[in-house]
Amino acid sequence: MVTVRVVIADDHARMRGRVRDALESGGCDVCGEGATAADAVRLVQEHEPDVALLDIHMPGNGIQAARDIVRANPEVAVVMLTQSAEDEDLFDSLRAGASGYLLKDTDPTQLADRLRGVLAGEGAMSARLVARVMDEFRAPTRRRFGRPTAAAAKLSAREWEVMQLLSEGLTTDEVARRLFLSATTVRVHVSSVLKKLRVTDREGAFRLLRGE
Template sequence: MIRVLLADDEAMIRAGVRAILSADSEIEVVAEAGDGREAVELVLSHRPDIALLDVRMPKLDGLAAVAEIRRVAPQTKVIMLTTFGEDDYIARALGDGAGGFLLKSGDPRELIAGVRAVADGAAYLSPKVAQRVVAVMAEGRMSRGAQARERIEGLTEREREVLALVGAGLSNAEIARRLFIVEGTVKAYVSTILTRLDVRNRVQAAIVAYEAGLVT
């Protein structure tokens, strides 16, 4: 069962999101918050697998809540849910450790797919957000490519293989099946890769993989 905390300052939005998630028998909304500060407190008391946060909330907005949750409860993965798709929101959320970014205007199926993917250890961006990330990365890819290639020089051949598959959006379980190794070994590889690349999460590692040319 994937345990989810839902945080949004609009009760109707929370009800709608809860209804969508309840369609999946393996997802359970264990708590709801109306502001970012309450969301952090409920994460500490309920220890959910996923915190699904709106970007704009009172007391502590979703972007600030991401960093706080990742600091006090690193085992809880965070997905941002918003009507806004501006680049600065995306960059800050991913930089602070969010594992996914979904738009409220997207297909409801994306919501379930995103929760499942992030809970399984993968990163998930809604298609529209992914397009913006790729576009922004492409604008400066040549200058960043050399830096990214230098960063991966310290990785072993196997670690590069794992990094490439992380960059392709595969979960730990999928990588394990692809490389014919156990999932626990994949988790160890991913942890080592994050440390050696000095990145905070799989999304940032995937960006390095893309810029270094490991992923097309």
């Protein structure tokens, strides 16, 4: 059985203890524990684990920790372990680069195997959330651009993400919060898109990106 090295970050000490016990019983090596997002990032740098297991609503924001870890340590798999079944937390975590999203009512005897599955290339997600992800990809076309277009190929991944969220009806400030950017940075991305597509407003950009 492969030993998985894990860093745990959760601001509830009792929960950390239960998770540690479950992982160690399953043959994992818990090489670091912390209570904040900053702790998580630091511990990953220090211990270079296989998996970072993060709570979302801990001081400093677990989703931001996930983003920072994925950016600085792409070889470390990030899995969220949380009480939150909210769509916003789920999709923000996946956008941040998390490889899994498990609820804290997950059977603890399965936790170690779920992390091994992630390292083997499987997604780890609580069963009742899978349908929500499927629904997101089945969403009507008004919520997402259609087939890839020549216009889309001109954009960076971040520019595409900004325009996608704006096309869904989010405001500049809402996009900024969703992507952990400043509103000014969002506006800079939009200006860049308009320049690349040679259009004068967002609606013109949306039409090109939808292939209309």
